[in-house]
Amino acid sequence: MSSTDLIKVHLKVWRQDGPQAKGFFEDYTLDEVNTHMSFLEMLDVLNERLMKDKKEPIEFDHDCREGICGSCNLVINGVPHGPEMLTAACQLHMRHFKDGETITIEPWRATAFPIIKDLVVDRNAFDRIMSAGGYISVSTGNAPDANAIPISKPDSDSAMDYAVCIGCGACVAACPNSSASLFTGAKVSQLSRLPQGAPERKKRVIAMVDQMEKEGFGDCSNFAECEAVCPVGISITAIANMRTEYVKAVLG
Amino acid sequence: MEVADKKYTFNWDNKIPTGPVEKKWSTHKNNIKLVNPSNKRKYNIIVVGTGLAGASAAASLGELGYNVKAFCIQDSARRAHSIAAQGGINAAKNYQNDGDSIWRLFYDTVKGGDYRSREANVYRLAEVSNSIIDQCVAQGVPFAREYGGTLTNRSFGGAQLSRTFYARGQTGQQLLLGAYSALMKSMKSGKVAVHTREEMLELVTVDGEAKGIISRNLVTGKINRHAADAVLLCTGGYGNVFYLSTNAKNSNVTAAWRCHRKGALFANPSFTQIHPTCIPVSGEYQSKLTLMSESLRNDGRVWVPKKVNDKRHPNEIPEDERDYYLERIYPSFGNLVPRDVASRNAKIVCDEGRGVGETGLAVYLDFRDAIKRDGEDAIRDRYGNLFDMYHKITDDNPYKLPMRIYPAVHYTMGGLWVDYNLMTTVPGLFALGEANFSDHGANRLGASALMQGLADGYFVIPYTIGNYLAETKPGQITTDHAAFDQVEKEITEEISKLLSIKGSKTILDFHRQLGKIMWDKVGMSRDEDGLKQAIAEIQALRKEFWTDVFVPGKAATYNKYLEYALRVADFLELGELMARDALERKESCGGHFRLESQTPEGEAKRDDENYSHVSAWEFKGKDAEPVEHREPLEFENVKLTQRSYK
Amino acid sequence: MSTIANALQSQVGRKILTGLTGIFLTLFLVAHLSGNLSLFIPDGGESFNLYADFLHSLGPLLWIAEIILVILFLTHAYLGVSIYLKKKRARPENYKYYKSQGGPSKQNFASTSMLISGSIILLFVVLHVMHFKYHLFSPETYMVEGTEMVDLARHVSEAFQNPWIVAAYTFVMVLIGVHLKHGVWSAFISLGAKNPKLTPVLYTVGGIVALLLSLGFLAIPLYIFINGGL
Numbered sequence A: 001m002s003s004t005d006l007i008k009v010h011l012k013v014w015r016q017d018g019p020q021a022k023g024f025f026e027d028y029t030l031d032e033v034n035t036h037m038s039f040l041e042m043l044d045v046l047n048e049r050l051m052k053d054k055k056e057p058i059e060f061d062h063d064c065r066e067g068i069c070g071s072c073n074l075v076i077n078g079v080p081h082g083p084e085m086l087t088a089a090c091q092l093h094m095r096h097f098k099d100g101e102t103i104t105i106e107p108w109r110a111t112a113f114p115i116i117k118d119l120v121v122d123r124n125a126f127d128r129i130m131s132a133g134g135y136i137s138v139s140t141g142n143a144p145d146a147n148a149i150p151i152s153k154p155d156s157d158s159a160m161d162y163a164v165c166i167g168c169g170a171c172v173a174a175c176p177n178s179s180a181s182l183f184t185g186a187k188v189s190q191l192s193r194l195p196q197g198a199p200e201r202k203k204r205v206i207a208m209v210d211q212m213e214k215e216g217f218g219d220c221s222n223f224a225e226c227e228a229v230c231p232v233g234i235s236i237t238a239i240a241n242m243r244t245e246y247v248k249a250v251l252g
Numbered sequence B: 001m002e003v004a005d006k007k008y009t010f011n012w013d014n015k016i017p018t019g020p021v022e023k024k025w026s027t028h029k030n031n032i033k034l035v036n037p038s039n040k041r042k043y044n045i046i047v048v049g050t051g052l053a054g055a056s057a058a059a060s061l062g063e064l065g066y067n068v069k070a071f072c073i074q075d076s077a078r079r080a081h082s083i084a085a086q087g088g089i090n091a092a093k094n095y096q097n098d099g100d101s102i103w104r105l106f107y108d109t110v111k112g113g114d115y116r117s118r119e120a121n122v123y124r125l126a127e128v129s130n131s132i133i134d135q136c137v138a139q140g141v142p143f144a145r146e147y148g149g150t151l152t153n154r155s156f157g158g159a160q161l162s163r164t165f166y167a168r169g170q171t172g173q174q175l176l177l178g179a180y181s182a183l184m185k186s187m188k189s190g191k192v193a194v195h196t197r198e199e200m201l202e203l204v205t206v207d208g209e210a211k212g213i214i215s216r217n218l219v220t221g222k223i224n225r226h227a228a229d230a231v232l233l234c235t236g237g238y239g240n241v242f243y244l245s246t247n248a249k250n251s252n253v254t255a256a257w258r259c260h261r262k263g264a265l266f267a268n269p270s271f272t273q274i275h276p277t278c279i280p281v282s283g284e285y286q287s288k289l290t291l292m293s294e295s296l297r298n299d300g301r302v303w304v305p306k307k308v309n310d311k312r313h314p315n316e317i318p319e320d321e322r323d324y325y326l327e328r329i330y331p332s333f334g335n336l337v338p339r340d341v342a343s344r345n346a347k348i349v350c351d352e353g354r355g356v357g358e359t360g361l362a363v364y365l366d367f368r369d370a371i372k373r374d375g376e377d378a379i380r381d382r383y384g385n386l387f388d389m390y391h392k393i394t395d396d397n398p399y400k401l402p403m404r405i406y407p408a409v410h411y412t413m414g415g416l417w418v419d420y421n422l423m424t425t426v427p428g429l430f431a432l433g434e435a436n437f438s439d440h441g442a443n444r445l446g447a448s449a450l451m452q453g454l455a456d457g458y459f460v461i462p463y464t465i466g467n468y469l470a471e472t473k474p475g476q477i478t479t480d481h482a483a484f485d486q487v488e489k490e491i492t493e494e495i496s497k498l499l500s501i502k503g504s505k506t507i508l509d510f511h512r513q514l515g516k517i518m519w520d521k522v523g524m525s526r527d528e529d530g531l532k533q534a535i536a537e538i539q540a541l542r543k544e545f546w547t548d549v550f551v552p553g554k555a556a557t558y559n560k561y562l563e564y565a566l567r568v569a570d571f572l573e574l575g576e577l578m579a580r581d582a583l584e585r586k587e588s589c590g591g592h593f594r595l596e597s598q599t600p601e602g603e604a605k606r607d608d609e610n611y612s613h614v615s616a617w618e619f620k621g622k623d624a625e626p627v628e629h630r631e632p633l634e635f636e637n638v639k640l641t642q643r644s645y646k
Numbered sequence C: 001m002s003t004i005a006n007a008l009q010s011q012v013g014r015k016i017l018t019g020l021t022g023i024f025l026t027l028f029l030v031a032h033l034s035g036n037l038s039l040f041i042p043d044g045g046e047s048f049n050l051y052a053d054f055l056h057s058l059g060p061l062l063w064i065a066e067i068i069l070v071i072l073f074l075t076h077a078y079l080g081v082s083i084y085l086k087k088k089r090a091r092p093e094n095y096k097y098y099k100s101q102g103g104p105s106k107q108n109f110a111s112t113s114m115l116i117s118g119s120i121i122l123l124f125v126v127l128h129v130m131h132f133k134y135h136l137f138s139p140e141t142y143m144v145e146g147t148e149m150v151d152l153a154r155h156v157s158e159a160f161q162n163p164w165i166v167a168a169y170t171f172v173m174v175l176i177g178v179h180l181k182h183g184v185w186s187a188f189i190s191l192g193a194k195n196p197k198l199t200p201v202l203y204t205v206g207g208i209v210a211l212l213l214s215l216g217f218l219a220i221p222l223y224i225f226i227n228g229g230l
């Protein structure tokens, strides 16, 4: 590590008291931000300062701080998870910002993700999409030996490429249409790659797509902005897969 | 030793079946009382936590026909801390034909736990391990495979076999998503209701039996009552009592601690695993620590400068001025000694002033020689994603510079005491996964926590809960029972009290301070003086907390810091119990190292004669001393030996 | 059948329809352009007129083709508008600061202006048809074997000597290129291009198709204008 570098940053943070309340930007300045801090640690420091001044801290979601749980959800300088590709907000470090920079922070915005408070939103719509069909119906104890069905390595690797979705919702947040197609497509693609998923293949894609619609997500216009902001780099081909699966399900 | 002056009673039946260890589980299953399928729907079961243990239990019980309510803190069940596990999950499949068996997995786990776990539990764990892999594959978990299409394995510390199944570096994620998908399926069928962002704050007991919980809706702040015929605690570990750990920020002890206060014994609270290869602390602002997989020690060499306070750039320190201390002290295991040994030695060299980096609290893990030997591409192939993660966090390039690593709190072997049925000493209250103490003794082997969480949830509790429910009339207590009034009143008052203090120190100040006490005195090495000081300091800190903490905001809104305050309040009580437990156990074993109990070479010395037991603590009141009970451990199948890695 | 009807109203169904109609419209453009390029055969526009006559001689077949074309246009336009309206409902409160991440993102001038480019194209098509099919703006005819006919080639040639018309055509032909820069790629993905490694290639291919079509259509008015007639 190089010697400690300190930068000054100006923050414009979205504050909103509750779901119905009117939101606004509040400005803060942090004079000495260690560039080795993570972005969320920088917010921790700000919150500590606010509380020392007996003010209300900024609410934001986070848990693992390792880029795997999908809790963190900040739109930083206009981009979900901020400027670094393949990096969740919790893994973003302050060294990627300039001294004196103004950083704006907004919540995910979508009808299907209502704001709870400040930067915290409700993403239960994703659970409901999964519940509509994002599983293989196998009751506990009903499984054959794990090696009973061989699965080719390329198929299994490709399933894994789609399975790594962390469910953060950045795809929705970044999409100009607020579409949840990448999220849904990733699960459909994973399960359609695997023989275990075959029996429910048709039912699954139709149910999940219907649910997506019911939740109020927009259509996909193939902007591929979702792929660009996805912290685990899921390809837009997930969406293409979902569509072919859908056609096969309807016609076949 | 002065153990003999105290009388340690143990009045609880651990329900371990008689007979040879290989037969115990099948005999037990045959004898378990059954609940008639048409009656199952009359039983309400609460599952707190949706990690591997909770999600698998809730889904499986729902499939059986019980009415299940599952709770979690996060906004989705899928975000439980289990999601972060990287390395893999063990099973005795013997797919590699290297002679693995249930027996060997059992043996390795008991030995790895330094002979402080129950043989019967561990054997059962090994026995069901294979079904777990089957179940997960059937759910669509994309484990790594060979070109021929069969599953592949990797090896992990503490085992001489390849028995670890993995899905890249995201095994926990894939397993949890599998269990979560089963949960989502049950949610659709209506058998399981999932309450996200709803935190259990208290257990409700009626006549000593668990009959429900009080929870707080984290979005609205509303206090809610839920009645049930059984409560399952699957709330994970409490490593965050150290403030800095590899655990997720929301991991906490509240649910377990509140149950402890309602009568559940807390077993081996001081047994903590400290993982040797984590990215070191970089500054005061640090909020959590990141694990680097222990597989790195296969190719990386651990060293520090020979000279004290050597501030030279690592690449400028010549070979003969480097101390590859693990290779020097443990010539036969070298860099691959078990976690506890590697961690302790890192601390020793840093305490000598030979630590590196700005803080002096780090050692080098150097890939220079491996890169020279195998080429950069080979190393990238093996560890590319870990190197990237390291680079992302530290901004250093580990291909050019040695990594800096330091031990960090990672896992807690201790937890609520449970019998063979996973029931705590409060009838109707069960504990699963990391929240219980059951299977790992004084040290957990890599890739065994995932195994245990899923074993408990998929394959143990669906059977063993029958024993309790078959004897319980369903739905007797409803939320208008006076017990709910009482508990709700207590918790509401506690919240108002916290909000009204409006003191001068933040919650984080207290948590950090507690963490420092724990790390310095109840951490990698412990001694009587330090532990006694720790107890006194924690008591003082707790008092200060309740008079000088600042908790912002209101009760009836989303308020993350209020949640946090409630959790830190419980950590402040737990910390003291951990110190007491460590103080009472005057031997060294596994992750518990007492300076007073070491061999002449400075290695951990077990005392099987006096400490071959589970210590199970009983809560006696907030300011009263807890009482220790001791469940003796008997080893009929495994011979106790002193571990040596020289 | 009802499942298919439902499917066509779903997000995926709508999008596949957009892609299909888009692709057929693109194919129509290719056919249209190949016919138009016959203007460049130096025979005073005879081949071109013959081509036009040939189309007319198809009689009912041409009507059917035209009806299909109208349906394609209207369906495509309807879907485009409905996708846009849905997008507004899906995020009523917009970001105050919003930026594309770049990298694999295909968010650019072309993709974000699909509705605008499409609407202008639609308006243009109406005018274009009135102009060259129904000759509303310059109904000059001449006699061939007793019937009154239009010399389409001459009509085109004269029209494209008017700088305003050429400017308008240039603008719209560029817009078609812009529409298709995103459109062709988008249709590939809508219709299920599944290889992650191929997606960047598809985007380039789409761009080239768009460019060629745009240049092809532009060539005619520009040539006529610069050349001062055919």
Ligand SMILES: Cc1cc2nc3c(=O)[nH]c(=O)nc-3n(C[C@H](O)[C@H](O)[C@H](O)COP(=O)(O)OP(=O)(O)OC[C@H]3O[C@@H](n4cnc5c(N)ncnc54)[C@H](O)[C@@H]3O)c2cc1C
Binding pocket: B048, B049, B050, B051, B052, B053, B054, B071, B072, B073, B074, B077, B079, B080, B081, B082, B083, B084, B085, B086, B087, B088, B089, B171, B172, B198, B199, B200, B201, B234, B235, B236, B237, B246, B247, B248, B251, B252, B254, B255, B291, B410, B411, B432, B433, B434, B435, B446, B447, B448, B449, B450, B451, B453
């Ligand atoms: C970085 C890391 C890597 C690891 N790698 C491995 C590995 O490779 N192999 C291995 O075997 N193990 C590994 N482990 C250990 C393993 O991940 C955990 O021990 C295990 O996942 C714990 O699962 P659990 O279900 O018991 O609890 P958790 O996954 O911690 O789940 C706890 C659940 O309880 C909920 N909860 C907690 N309190 C409350 C409350 N009061 N009210 C409501 N809900 C509550 C939470 O919301 C969550 O849903 C690793 C651990 C870490 C930290």
Ligand code: HEM
Binding pocket: A220, A221, A222, C015, C018, C019, C020, C021, C022, C023, C025, C026, C029, C073, C076, C077, C078, C079, C080, C081, C083, C114, C115, C117, C118, C119, C121, C122, C179, C180, C182, C183, C184, C186, C187, C188, C190, C191
């Ligand atoms: C020559 C005529 C046209 C051609 C060749 C054409 C072609 C295409 C193609 C190939 C696509 C991509 C389809 C997909 O995303 O799957 C597309 C999208 C689109 N077209 Fe057209 N189009 C034409 C006319 C129009 C018209 C008249 C409109 C009128 C509104 C229009 C509006 C749109 C819109 C809004 C989209 C984007 C749909 C989305 O956001 O997903 N287009 N077009």
Ligand code: FES
Binding pocket: A061, A062, A063, A064, A065, A066, A067, A068, A069, A070, A071, A072, A088, A089, A090, A091, A166
């Ligand atoms: S906090 Fe878990 S992904 Fe960012």
